[in-house]
Amino acid sequence: MYIGIDLGGTNIAAGLVDEKGNIVIKDSTPTLRSRTFQEIIKDMGVLVSGIMESSGWSMDEIKGIGIGIPGVCDNSKGTVVFANNLGWVNVPISHELEKYVNKPIYIDNDANVAGLAEYMLGAGRGYNSSITLTIGTGLGSGIILDGRVYPGSHGVGGELGHFIFDINGPQCNCGNKGCWEQYVSATALSTMAQGAVGQKGGSLMLELAGGKVERIDAKVVVDAARKGDWVAIEVFDRFIYYLAMGIISIINIFDPEAIIIGGGVSKAGEFLLEPLKKKVEEHIFYNQLGWADIKLAQLGNDAGIIGAAMIAKG
Amino acid sequence: MYIGIDLGGTNIAAGLVDEKGNIVIKDSTPTLRSRTFQEIIKDMGVLVSGIMESSGWSMDEIKGIGIGIPGVCDNSKGTVVFANNLGWVNVPISHELEKYVNKPIYIDNDANVAGLAEYMLGAGRGYNSSITLTIGTGLGSGIILDGRVYPGSHGVGGELGHFIFDINGPQCNCGNKGCWEQYVSATALSTMAQGAVGQKGGSLMLELAGGKVERIDAKVVVDAARKGDWVAIEVFDRFIYYLAMGIISIINIFDPEAIIIGGGVSKAGEFLLEPLKKKVEEHIFYNQLGWADIKLAQLGNDAGIIGAAMIAKG
Secondary structure, three states, X not given: OEEEEEEOOOEEEEEEEOOOOOEEEEEEEEOOOOOOHHHHHHHHHHHHHHHHHXXXXXXXXXXXXXXXXXXXXXXXXXXXXXXXXXXXXXXXXHHHHOOOOOOOEEEEEHHHHHHHHHHHHOOOOOOOOEEEEEEOOOEEEEXXXXXXXXXXXXXXXXXXXXXXXXXXXXEOOOOOEOEHHHOOOHHHHHXXXXXXXXXXXXXHHHHHOOOOHHHOOHHHHHHHHHOOOHHHHHHHHHHHHHHHHHHHHHHHHXXXXXXXXXXXXXXXXXXXHHHHHHHHHHHOOOOOOOOOEEEEOOOOOHHHHHHHHHHHHO | OEEXXXXXXXXXXXXXXXXXXXXXXXXXXXXXXXXXXXHHHHHHHHXXXXXXXXXXXXXXXXXXXXXXXXXXXXXXXXEEEEEOOOOEEEEOHHHHHOOOOOOOEEEEEHHHXXXXXXXXXXXXXXXXXXXXXXXXXXXXXXXXXXXXXXXXXXXOOOOHHHOEOXXXXXXXXXXXXXXXXXXXXXXXXXXXXXXXXXXXXXXXXHHHOOOOHHHOOHHHHHHHHXXXXXXXXXXXXXXXXXXXXXXXXXXXXXXXXXXXXXXXXXXXXXXXXXXXXXXXXXXXOOOOOOOOEEEEOOOOOHHHHHHHHHXXXX
C-alpha cells in the first residue's frame, strides 16, 4: 500500500492507495497557506495518521509516501525549490514530514503526478506517450514519454504553459510575455469573458454571475454558452481556438500518442472536446500519418492522490 | 564503414564515413530538383559509386547507407512521405535507390540527422540530451533525449519551427500563423532587414547588397551589424530576442542539457552567441537549478553526411 498526498494552495488531500492505484480511503484538510511550512507539514502528518487509523491498515504495510507539489521540486534532496502559490522557497518537505511519518518520501510536481495517474489508470491507459494538460487557475502539464514522467535535465522542464504563444502578449507571472497560460487557463477564460461583457454589455453571463462582472468565472462562461448566449459562445470559441493552436504546437513538438485535457475547465466535457477536436483537425499541418488522440481526463481530482501514490510505488 | 547522404534542395552530398563518424571522402552533385525522383535518386546511386571508386574501399565493407531527407519520412517503409522543397509526396526512395546499391538503407529527417551528428561528434558530445536548431532557409530541429533521436509517435514530431510563437503573426507555409520559423530563420532575418531598410532608408546593408533591397540576406545583416550599422544592429538584436524567447520556450518544455545553434545563421559565431546567452539569462523564468548550455554547432555542413551515416550505424 502507498500513501498519496496532493498538496494544494487551498486543501491538502491524501489517500491510502493500493498497488493498482485504487483509493481505499481518502481525506483532506485546509492548507491555510499563510501558516509556516512547519505547521502545514505537521497537518500533513496528522492527516496521514488519521487516514491510517480509520483505514484499519497498519503503518507497517505502507511502502512509501508520494507528494504532488504545486511548484518546482528536487526529489533527490526532498526539497520544494519554489512554490509560488504557497510562498515556499527551498522548503525541506521530506525531512520535515519524516518527523511524523517514518517512511520513504517521494515528491514531484503536481501536474506531472496527475499526468502519471491518467497514464496509468485514466484516459492515458494503453498509450506509450501522453501529455496531460491540467487547465485550472494556471495551465499545468504532465509529459509521459516511453511510459515515464519526462523530468528534464534540471527538474524544471515540462512547463507547457510557459512556451511563448504570443510574443507581443500580456505579462505572465513568470516574467515573460504571452505565455500559453495567459490564453489557456480558467483565469484566462474568465478574464476574456469579463472583458467581453464589459465591452458588449448584456449577456446571460452577467445574470448567472449575480450582476457582478468580476464574478464571471469559467463555469459561468460554459453554462451561458450551453444556453446559447452569443457573447459566451464567442468567448468560449476563442478559448477553444487558443487551446487548439497550443495543442497543434504540442503535436508539432512531441507528436505524442494522446493528449489529455484535465483540470476544472475539462468539466465542460463534450461541449469542449468536440469543437476542440474539430478545430485541431482544421488547423493541423500534417495529417497523413495521423496525430494524437485528444481525450478528457478521467480521474478528476483524485488524479493528484493516485499519481502521488504511484511515484512512491516508483 | 557507412555511407551518409545529405539530400538537399540544391545539392546532394554524400560521404564514406567510418565507425567513429570521420568522413574519409566526400563528394556532391546538383539536385536539379525539377527532375523526376527517379532521375534524382539515380544520381544518388551514381554519386555513391563514384565515391566508392575514388576511395579505394570495397562495397563489401559498407554496412549500410543513411539518408537525411528534407521533409517527413517513414523509415519503416523507406518512403519520403512529404518533402515540400523537392515537391515529393510518397516517394519510395529506399526501393528506388536499391536498384543501384544493394545495401540496407535508412532514412530520417535532415534536422534530426544533423542533431544526431552534433550529439555524437560535435557540440553535443558529453550531453545526454541536446536540441540542435538548424537556422537556414527554414528552422529545423533535431531533438536528442536519453541519447537517441526523439521520433514522435507518428513520425512527425520534433518540428520546433512550428510551435505557435505569435498567435496573431504572419502566415506560415504550414498553413498556420505565427510559427516560430516566421521569426527565426535566415529568411525571417532578411525579411526583417529588408523591411527596416525600406522604412528607415540609408543603411550599410543596402550598400553591401549592391543597392538592391531584395538582395539583403542574413549574411549582409550580420556583416553590416558587425561594422556598426545601426539599422542592421537593431534588426539583428530583434532577431536574437526572438531566438532567445524561443529557446526559453524550449527550456520550459524540454529542459535539455544543451541547445546547439547550427545552420547558415550560426556562421555569425560569437557575434550571435554572446548576446543570445545574455538575452536568455535575462528572460529565463527559473534560474536557480540551472539551464541548458547554449553552444554553436561544430560540424557545419558535414553534419548532414555524418548524421546520415550514423543512422545507418544505428
